[in-house]
Amino acid sequence: EAQVTQNPRYLITVTGKKLTVTCSQNMNHEYMSWYRQDPGLGLRQIYYSMNVEVTDKGDVPEGYKVSRKEKRNFPLILESPSPNQTSLYFCASSFWGRLNQETQYFGPGTRLLVL
């Protein structure tokens, strides 16, 4: 089954304790992204990756790191989490298909609470 998986799905942590949220896709997609979703603000892109070892900042990259060492994996790292990073996080992978159409698939989300 084609899917994007994220782990963990729920996480409660404390300020300053480093954490990693993993993301994996089994569709051989070139492109992957991380988003956060907050009430009233919608989805905001944190980082995206065009290919292995190619990453770029989205609109809200501060406080986050990413890496793309393998095509299928795109982990999100919070080196020193703060309460303002409490949010719902989505990973997504996408490809440009025929007829110049892009299709983006989202993972199930990771709900993070930073105390």
Add this chain to the structure above:
Amino acid sequence: QKEVEQNSGPLSVPEGAIASLNCTYSDRGSQSFFWYRQYSGKSPELIMFIYSNGDKEDGRFTAQLNKASQYVSLLIRDSQPSDSATYLCAVILDNYGQNFVFGPGTRLSVLP
């Protein structure tokens, strides 16, 4: 700063009616436009993609794009209670780019 704006709603329509969802964007260079549906507690799912001016139809859904007015809309014909969800508009600046900008979403409620 790229911005995408939508009415937050809720937009309520009776079952069987046409639901009209609107989105405006600030960056005139935006190339590709997307509509996603997100049920409560679930992840977004793509329902429409459009990049040319005019209309694009897919089943009960029609996306309309007017680049001169920087406006994209989604029409849902014969609305069903199962269409009740939040609809997210998104744009990217360049074709084959990946810098997505999403609007805040419009919550649609279809009343039986």
